[in-house]
Amino acid sequence: MNELLVEMEGIEKTFPGVHALSQARFDLRPGEVHALVGENGAGKSTLMKILAGIYGKDEGRISFKGAEAHITSPSAAQHLGISMIHQELNLMPHLTVAQNIYIGREPRRFPLVLDEKKTNAQAQEFLRMLNLNLDPRTKVADLTVAKQQMVEIAKALSFNSDVLIMDEPTAALTESEIDELFGIIRDLRQNGVGIVYISHRLEELQRISDRITVMRDGRTINTVNTADATIDQIISMMVGRTIYEGAPEVPENGDQPVVLEVRNLNRGRAIRNVNFHLKQGEIVGFAGLMGAGRTEVARAVFGADAIDSGEIFIDGKKVHIRHPGDAVKHGIGYLSEDRKRYGLTLGMDVETNIVLAAFRDFLGILGIIKSDKTRQVATKAVEMLSIRTPSVQQKVRNLSGGNQQKIVVAKWLTADTKVLIFDEPTRGIDVGAKSEIYKLL
Numbered sequence: 001m002n003e004l005l006v007e008m009e010g011i012e013k014t015f016p017g018v019h020a021l022s023q024a025r026f027d028l029r030p031g032e033v034h035a036l037v038g039e040n041g042a043g044k045s046t047l048m049k050i051l052a053g054i055y056g057k058d059e060g061r062i063s064f065k066g067a068e069a070h071i072t073s074p075s076a077a078q079h080l081g082i083s084m085i086h087q088e089l090n091l092m093p094h095l096t097v098a099q100n101i102y103i104g105r106e107p108r109r110f111p112l113v114l115d116e117k118k119t120n121a122q123a124q125e126f127l128r129m130l131n132l133n134l135d136p137r138t139k140v141a142d143l144t145v146a147k148q149q150m151v152e153i154a155k156a157l158s159f160n161s162d163v164l165i166m167d168e169p170t171a172a173l174t175e176s177e178i179d180e181l182f183g184i185i186r187d188l189r190q191n192g193v194g195i196v197y198i199s200h201r202l203e204e205l206q207r208i209s210d211r212i213t214v215m216r217d218g219r220t221i222n223t224v225n226t227a228d229a230t231i232d233q234i235i236s237m238m239v240g241r242t243i244y245e246g247a248p249e250v251p252e253n254g255d256q257p258v259v260l261e262v263r264n265l266n267r268g269r270a271i272r273n274v275n276f277h278l279k280q281g282e283i284v285g286f287a288g289l290m291g292a293g294r295t296e297v298a299r300a301v302f303g304a305d306a307i308d309s310g311e312i313f314i315d316g317k318k319v320h321i322r323h324p325g326d327a328v329k330h331g332i333g334y335l336s337e338d339r340k341r342y343g344l345t346l347g348m349d350v351e352t353n354i355v356l357a358a359f360r361d362f363l364g365i366l367g368i369i370k371s372d373k374t375r376q377v378a379t380k381a382v383e384m385l386s387i388r389t390p391s392v393q394q395k396v397r398n399l400s401g402g403n404q405q406k407i408v409v410a411k412w413l414t415a416d417t418k419v420l421i422f423d424e425p426t427r428g429i430d431v432g433a434k435s436e437i438y439k440l441l
Helices: 044-051 076-078 097-101 116-127 145-157 174-189 203-207 229-241 292-300 324-329 341-342 348-360 371-384 401-414 431-440
Strands: 006-015 018-028 031-035 059-066 082-085 108-110 165-169 194-198 211-218 219-225 258-267 269-278 308-316 317-319 333-335 419-422
Touching: 006 044, 018 031, 018 044, 018 194, 031 044, 031 145, 031 203, 044 082, 044 165, 044 194, 076 082, 082 145, 082 203, 097 116, 097 145, 116 145, 145 165, 145 174, 174 194, 174 203, 194 308, 203 229, 211 229, 219 229, 269 292, 292 419, 324 333, 333 401, 341 401, 348 371, 348 401, 371 401, 401 419, 401 431
Parallel strands: 018 219, 031 194, 031 211, 082 165, 165 194, 333 419
Antiparallel strands: 006 018, 006 059, 211 219, 258 269, 258 308, 308 317
């Protein structure tokens, strides 16, 4: 147990305008779960992407099983026995579950002929191991975010890795699915697999991890035994300050007008006779297990999915919302649980993404964009939400997942909507950012 499986020392990494890692260090023992925590942009995912061969290090040394390792690509890392499950889903939606799990490693009947039957059978075995009742022939595009996450886990397990890096693996899972995942992690640990567990859900660490390493601003702050550390101590090391969140008083809202009312909403088997109303200045929570219809209701109200029947009223007037453009016109904004797919334009900069939903408000004579105004609004939103970016001209794809989520929140706050629908708004966000978002809401 004392022999190190992985050792990383003096790791440096710089991106355009961002010094992402500064003398970062990390080590992993066989048969342990080593948690890696820190605020959004602390460098956790970057450090592990270097270990997984996705990024190259600028400086530093990596040892694997006692020998210096030069990991130049993901395939080189997988050849060594290092696999990574990413925070952002990395699947091909047009392919099936089985094809995603075995992409590039498909069983073959002949050199140029894939063995689809064997591929499906092997994939089914991994899905059964995860207690996931899912047809391996199902296209990934037809799966929920939570089920796609489980496919990612099955894909990583299929490599029989000595090191498994899990970046926010439970972000979209229910409690029962998390329990199943932890059972799998314990089995892997028992078999000598070293697991790096990156998570913002600090309460999970005490259930599953052996050690915890804290990062802040690209540096490794400390490594402690989980049994010897409290959550408050971990948070203090993460943010460099003490965060205390008391339960806020919920103001009486009886006299406020109803801004949104939904009557007898139906869509196939997913939504059946849903009724609710929302008052001005009120927060209405939707809770339920995965598949209960929370996201489906949100998408239907926003016009992302067509409804079979039902009525929607804004400020007491019946409206017809056939697509998201209608919803935005009537003052409804929607923050999807899948920010990468529905919430952001990753190839554009922070400024453009923040003003995108209210772009018409920034047009001047002859349709010329008022760039001074967009920059001012974007800069203010970045400061208000503590978005970590070198500038508002930074490409969104270069930011951490949590900072990307904050940009989606900023976009809808900038649009000055009457009704904001937040679907898992704190998914993949650290404790400090959660506090800021809750206060904004």
